[in-house]
Amino acid sequence: MAEDTSAVVIFVDVRGFTKWAEANEVFINLDSFISGFLAILRRRFVDGSYHLKPLGDGALLVQELPADQSQREVTALLARILATVGRVERDFAKLCLEFAGRVGHSADLRLGWGIVRGKVLRVRDDWAGHNLNKCSRLCGEARPFGVVIDRDDFPALPRDARGLTAQIRKLRGIGEVAVWVSGEIASQFVPRERLRETPEVHVAGTCFTEDGEGRIRLLLAKRSADRELFPGRFEGCGGQLRHSETFGEGVQRHFRTEMNIDVEVLTDLHCFYEIREAGSPVIPGIRFLCRKVGDDHPSSANHSSLLWVAESEFRAMPAQSFVGGLKRELIELLDRYRRVRQGG
Incomplete structure (x- = not known):
């Protein structure tokens, strides 16, 4: 039976994975690499009450939340998420270095993240709903790598957040979404049809x-x-x-x-x-x-x-x-x- 609940939803995906995985040295060792990546996510997120669903070279992370949260609690939640993302990024960089040294092939890979907060449908041990679809699309916008956050869900940035820029992204099938994007993403050329800047004047x-x-x-x-x-x-x-x-x-x-x-x-x-x-x-x-x-x-x-x-x-x-x-x-x-x- 489906049950709706408030949650924070995170999609993470390995950037550059498909081309990289075609190399013979990489292909025969993919299991160990993916296992190492998922182990990092479990260590950093699951112990903090997140549910993890592996998705090939990426993953879905969901944490259920109280129905009502104050703005201060929402901002504090984002601060914790960004801190954990930073730890995962550092652990993932070490994993890539270790893998490259062991198999003799470079592993110049990064991570793309999408983050939203809102209602999701829980169906047994899985999740569904509009916010999962939106989060997946935001993760797809996180190129060449970095973080995209739904700005309507997290309107205020934590004090120690650095390098995040406000933008409007046009998502296929969804429309315009106000977002925070990290510097690597903000600096990329995006066709005008898919991007509307919102500077304060x-x-x-x-x-x-x-x-x-x-x-x-x-x-x-x-x-x-x-x-x-x-x-x-x-x-x-x-x-x-x-x-x-x-x-x-x-x-x-x-x-x-x-x-x-x-x-x-x-x-x-x-x-x-x-x-x-x-x-x-x-x-x-x-x-x-x-x-x-x-x-x-x-x-x-x-x-x-x-x-x-x-x-x-x-x-x-x-x-x-x-x-x-x-x-x-x-x-x-x-x-x-x-x-x-x-x-x-």
């Missing part, structure tokens, strides 16, 4: 008003003193760009939701910036000069204060009062704006 804008005599005032937002990054410094308004949103639409959305005002984004007046934090990926951004429209008064619950500052006063403020290179960037944008107004 930010947009920002600084709002200004201009009177009939050309005098400009800038809207500056002061970050709260308890903010982890740039406490007490001045900034504009912005944040992450949404899927299928233009730069201008993103800036307008942030001003409306964060400062309760509407702006006209002067898309020709922009500059690029980068957000760099230790241990985090670089986030590219694009900053615009924006003209306030409408009669609404700006307000923000995320800042200690909002200030309308005359351009002359802004230019006299110290650069270190602003986030990153904001003052320099705004001066360049304002100078360009004036040149455009003057037809230069």
